[in-house]
Amino acid sequence: MFAQVLSAAPYGIEARLIEVQCDVSPGLPGFAIVGLPEKEVSEARERVRSAIRNAGLSFPQLRITANLAPADLRKEGAGFDLALAVALLVATGQVRPEATADTVFLGELALDGSLRPVRGTLAMALAAHEAGIGRAVVAAPSAAEAALVDGLAVHPVASLGETVGFLRGEHTIPPAPRTVPAEEPPDWIDLSFVRGQEHARRALEIAAAGAHHILMVGPPGAGKSLLAQCLPGILPPLTFDEALEVSRIYSVAGLLPPGRPLLCWRPFRSPHHTVSYAGMVGGGHGIPSPGEITLAHHGVLFLDELPEFDRKVLEALRQPLEERRITVVRAGTSITFPASFMLVGAMNPCPCGHLGDPLRPCRCRPHEVVAYRKRLSGPFLDRVDLFVQVPRLTRDELLADGGGEPSEAVRKRVAAAREVQQRRFAGSTRTNAEIGPREVRRLCRIGPEAKALLSRAVDHFALTGRGYVRTLKVALTIADLAGSATIEPEHVAEALQYRAFPEEATA
Numbered sequence: 001m002f003a004q005v006l007s008a009a010p011y012g013i014e015a016r017l018i019e020v021q022c023d024v025s026p027g028l029p030g031f032a033i034v035g036l037p038e039k040e041v042s043e044a045r046e047r048v049r050s051a052i053r054n055a056g057l058s059f060p061q062l063r064i065t066a067n068l069a070p071a072d073l074r075k076e077g078a079g080f081d082l083a084l085a086v087a088l089l090v091a092t093g094q095v096r097p098e099a100t101a102d103t104v105f106l107g108e109l110a111l112d113g114s115l116r117p118v119r120g121t122l123a124m125a126l127a128a129h130e131a132g133i134g135r136a137v138v139a140a141p142s143a144a145e146a147a148l149v150d151g152l153a154v155h156p157v158a159s160l161g162e163t164v165g166f167l168r169g170e171h172t173i174p175p176a177p178r179t180v181p182a183e184e185p186p187d188w189i190d191l192s193f194v195r196g197q198e199h200a201r202r203a204l205e206i207a208a209a210g211a212h213h214i215l216m217v218g219p220p221g222a223g224k225s226l227l228a229q230c231l232p233g234i235l236p237p238l239t240f241d242e243a244l245e246v247s248r249i250y251s252v253a254g255l256l257p258p259g260r261p262l263l264c265w266r267p268f269r270s271p272h273h274t275v276s277y278a279g280m281v282g283g284g285h286g287i288p289s290p291g292e293i294t295l296a297h298h299g300v301l302f303l304d305e306l307p308e309f310d311r312k313v314l315e316a317l318r319q320p321l322e323e324r325r326i327t328v329v330r331a332g333t334s335i336t337f338p339a340s341f342m343l344v345g346a347m348n349p350c351p352c353g354h355l356g357d358p359l360r361p362c363r364c365r366p367h368e369v370v371a372y373r374k375r376l377s378g379p380f381l382d383r384v385d386l387f388v389q390v391p392r393l394t395r396d397e398l399l400a401d402g403g404g405e406p407s408e409a410v411r412k413r414v415a416a417a418r419e420v421q422q423r424r425f426a427g428s429t430r431t432n433a434e435i436g437p438r439e440v441r442r443l444c445r446i447g448p449e450a451k452a453l454l455s456r457a458v459d460h461f462a463l464t465g466r467g468y469v470r471t472l473k474v475a476l477t478i479a480d481l482a483g484s485a486t487i488e489p490e491h492v493a494e495a496l497q498y499r500a501f502p503e504e505a506t507a
């Protein structure tokens, strides 16, 4: 007998519906799976066989052929197990075919018949809903994720036995509620702990307000890493749609924390400088998985000790820094991941770290400084919107009683500036940093005086075309923070302060 049930597979952060077909015919007993399965999928035969027997159901001594369609897509992972088992039970008359109509099955089987969670369940549930499927039978640990999809009835099941009982109508399983748990804000470092560094604090606020890329340069112990860790605390929380997108990425990567199907806070990723190329941009074995730049989508990618990163890894960021997505090609599969992140870099001005400090002479030779700086290419640096110097604290600053303004106050100003941007982009949640080349002229309204100042700066700073546009966008964010509808000279003047690699720190 022949049977067909639906399952799904994640591809990138999207998912595709997969038809699991099963044919049982007389002949030499055997179980074959065709349709471009990878190793884990082929191993499903053993899991399905044991799970069916251990659930007290009968496994036929017949010739079984399962096909995963469409056949030209690579299939990996153990997420097809449940669908394979159900298809086999339908093909052998143990479950009625009508009971599986309009239903997608997602779950990995353990040998005892219990069901385990599956990576990418949220993406697969979304794909099922978009395809017009009304019902999902999902391994219980992943059900809360799938239930986030509005309009899809998600029935959580703990085992194959329970699934069969449900499909036979022996017992009911109510759909999982669509709960969006209120999440406590993570324990970020508060800006009130940071002493001094007024200039850097202001730059961080501008960067947060417009999602601009920022590079902090300064001696060891000045507070660069500390400032970067304060950043998530001044960013507004994710909107629901953004949260769904971020959660989908973490679900595919298998990084959703248990019991937290929806991530509400902006991601903050700080990969170590030894991170591999694939770890940064995405890739790996088999179907490409998301890298750090995608895990930082809608949030922050913090690269501490920037020059220590492999140059090839940094150069790979050039495309996503501008296009806000990355296409990864591996083993014949090409997948585009979103990568709209805010880059925060931190570095010392030279290998010893003290170049430019009047009281602590730099011990580096000129060629060492040049070699250190050369680890960052010109095109990479041209993509940075704000350069900011973070100098050693003065004695007064060190001995002062308290730090500066708390994060809460800064977050309010950032949120107000983001609201201005939302209105500018007609309700979408895009930021000034994302303004495309064709929109710059229309959206960056600049007064004549400010324009004259900016045109003089083109020669003075030897601005590239990209540098010019980036300065204009930063000036727009400064105008937004000031509540000004047009870019005025003082906004351009401030934006220009952040344009060049810190002068004092230049060899």
Ligand SMILES: Nc1ncnc2c1ncn2[C@@H]1O[C@H](COP(=O)(O)OP(=O)(O)OP(=O)(O)O)[C@@H](O)[C@H]1O
Pocket (backbone or CB within 6 Å): 193, 194, 195, 196, 197, 218, 219, 220, 221, 222, 223, 224, 225, 226, 227, 346, 347, 348, 393
């Ligand atoms: N501006 C500051 N306000 C308060 N504490 C500070 C400040 N700067 C440094 N500190 C203290 O010094 C520690 C080290 O600072 P941090 O790691 O931010 O330095 P850094 O600039 O990143 O140095 P490096 O270049 O060596 O990485 C912090 O954890 C904090 O305790």
Ligand SMILES: [Mg+2]
Pocket (backbone or CB within 6 Å): 224, 225, 226, 304, 305, 346
């Ligand atoms: Mg540091």
